Amino acid sequence: MWTRPLAVLIALAGPAAAQEPLSAIDWLGRDRSEPAIAPRAGTATGSSSTLPEREEPPAVRDARAPEVETGPIGAPEAGAAGLLPMAVTGLPRTLWEGSDPARLQSLISQADPAVPALAALLNTLMLAEADPPPGANNFLAVRVARLVETGALDAAEALLERAGPARPGLFPLWFDVALLTGDASAPCAALNDNPVLARDVGPRVFCAARDGDWPRAALTFETARALGELSGRDADLIERFLSPEMAEETPPLPPPPAPTALQFALAEAVGEPLPAGALPRAFAVAALSGDRGWKAQLDAAERLVRAGALSENRLLGIYTLREPAASGGVWDRVEAVQALDRALAGSDPDALAGALSTAWREMRASGLAVPFSRLFGPDLARRDLSGAAGRIAAQAALLSDSYEDAAATITTDTPELRFLMAVARGSDPSPSPDLPHARAIAAAFAENRAPAGPLIAIAQEDRLGEAILRTMALFSSGAAGNAGDLTDALATLRALGLEDTARRAALQLAILSEDVR
Known part of the structure; x- marks a missing residue:
């Protein structure tokens, strides 16, 4: 069971996890004391009417035993696992429920927050407790993969632990995250007990060797290589890992352009560490310990802080x-x-x-x-x-x-600062000064500004998460110079109740787009 303090994860999600609930969404107006499933017609309290008779489908269609899914009593559904409950995020459990899984996966993988406020909101979405869309067997893996891409490995690991990662659909991510954070004890123990968790041979050899079972590791390696199941760089690195004297006598391997987590860990184990600075952000976590030197530690910390992962x-x-x-x-x-x-x-x-x-x-x-x-x-x-x-x-x-x-409390009085202070208060900031994007921002904060209708309609169809992701893309288009898109994005965030995110995003874009003086 995950035991990390909730405050750590709220800090990762940022201020986006502490906003008012989404007032434009129908679910907010529901009486939380009512049952989740409405009673059938004719059963209202005080009614004396008799239920109408109706034909019921047969309870049994044939003599075959029905298929029954089994699982531990009280075990959480993996797809709905989250680290930030509704009470923290203000987001409903139906966040993803009405969306197409393939469309959601595309939106999540392509999300490119234009400002830190939206990066924090994206982290909140990935960490929120919410039911997956119907038919999405791998949606938790999609969320975890996005956290890994951001470099938020601690959050990814905690989310996996909450869901129970010792299952084939989640184990590869669990193993990779553990390798990148430097402690593969738990996934290796699970894999040694249940080898079918990993389809690839490499993790099985690595974990057997790590457990001290060198004969089994060598036998698995030689068999896989003979059958053609292990070749190329993986085979070379594992051979050096299993034979340290060979690693000392042979020249270093050329660095791969896109190493896997296992290749990264094996290269370090055989004394040929790969420079993390040129690799995707998730690899930067390996340098945070300082073992690779202060310069590498500084570079890694800056990369991760920019992404909101540190x-x-x-x-x-x-x-x-x-x-x-x-x-x-x-x-x-x-x-x-x-x-x-x-x-x-x-x-x-x-x-x-x-x-x-x-x-x-x-x-x-x-x-x-x-x-x-x-x-x-x-x-x-x-x-x-x-x-x-x-x-x-x-x-x-x-x-x-x-x-x-x-x-x-700010006393410095310039047109630019008056504008920014109005945005910070959520009030109409017109007239607009000569600041980047000021007119588009002012229009979004004007009284009675209507949000982008299609996005609100999407949110009201139990597709709130999708609506937020599309609003992020609209904001990016606005930040690139499309003023109407920026106005619509900010107005939509406000209509969805994400007022804090809207104000932060507007302030960040206006200030950070300004020429440095």
């Missing part, structure tokens, strides 16, 4: 481990953040203004302005800064989790 507090902890070892690139960001941290602890406003300007420039240029703002924005909002530093402090506060409080 908290900004973890990034700050890695930034402040020691003094920067060089200059340029990530070292400049480390130095800038450490200097700002020292300036915030001091009492020199000029030093703080200079450190803030440098850190903001470095973090914005590297796509880290939002995590930076979540770290420092609330503190900066309380500082007496003027000029360019005051403007930066205000923007950072509006990109933080306390953006609404900041909007009530």
Whole structure:
């Protein structure tokens, strides 16, 4: 049973998991005290009418024994497993129920959130407890695969554990996640007990060897190679893994362009580690421990924070481990953040203004302005800064989790900031200043703005998750320059009750699209 604190997963999902329920959806108006299945006509309380007679289908059509599905009493349905309950997300269990499974899989795999607020919302969708669409036998695997692609391996592992991953449909993902996080004990124990969990031979050989059963590992390997079931890079790496002296005597293998998790783990085991920086984001988790050096740890942390798969507090902890070892690139960001941290602890406003300007420039240029703002924005909002530093402090506060409080206290008075503060309050921000996307954003927050009708209709058909995913794609189109799409996306998020996401997304797009000054 999964025992990780719920707060960790709420942090991963971000503010999107703590919004008001979706007021535009019919399910919200239902009386939660009513039964889930309505009584038949004619059985209302106080009615004395007799139920009409009707022909019933025969209970048995032939003498064959019916097929009966069995399972442990109280075991959760794997497809509905989630880490964030409805009370946390405000999302109904019917989130996916009316959607076509193939269409959902395509929308989830192609989702490309344009701003961090939508990335947090996507994580919330993947982690929410909700029934799968009918006929979707692998929908949980689709959700887990998306979390893995994002780099959120801890959440993916916890979701698998909640569902019970020792089954053929989920085991490959469980095994890969365990290899990438560095502890394959649990999946290997399950595989050693039940070899049919893995169709491929490689995991069976690896787990047998890891369990110390070298004769079985060697026999399985040689048999599979003789039968042609194991060849190429997998065979070469496993042979070196089983024969360490061979790994020492032969030249290193060329790195594969797209390694599997098993190839990645085997390469490290035989002393030929693959550089994670050039690989998909999920492989970056291997460098977070620091075993590959501080530079690799920094690069990995930044990649994962950008995707919303790692908290900004973890990034700050890695930034402040020691003094920067060089200059340029990530070292400049480390130095800038450490200097700002020292300036915030001091009492020199000029030093703080200079450190803030440098850190903001470095973090914005590297796509880290939002995590930076979540770290420092609330503190900066309380500082007496003027000029360019005051403007930066205000923007950072509006990109933080306390953006609404900041909007009530910011004193810097410019047309741009007045616009942003109105968006933060959810009020009509017109007239629009000369900010990127300002007119489209203002239209979405105008009074009586109608959302995109087709998307609301989809949401009301027990296809809310699909409607949200389509709204994300509409927002991306708007962020690319299609003003009408941006207005419709923001208005739809608001109509669905995702007000917090709408405000954050609008603020992030307006501020981060602006030219750095």
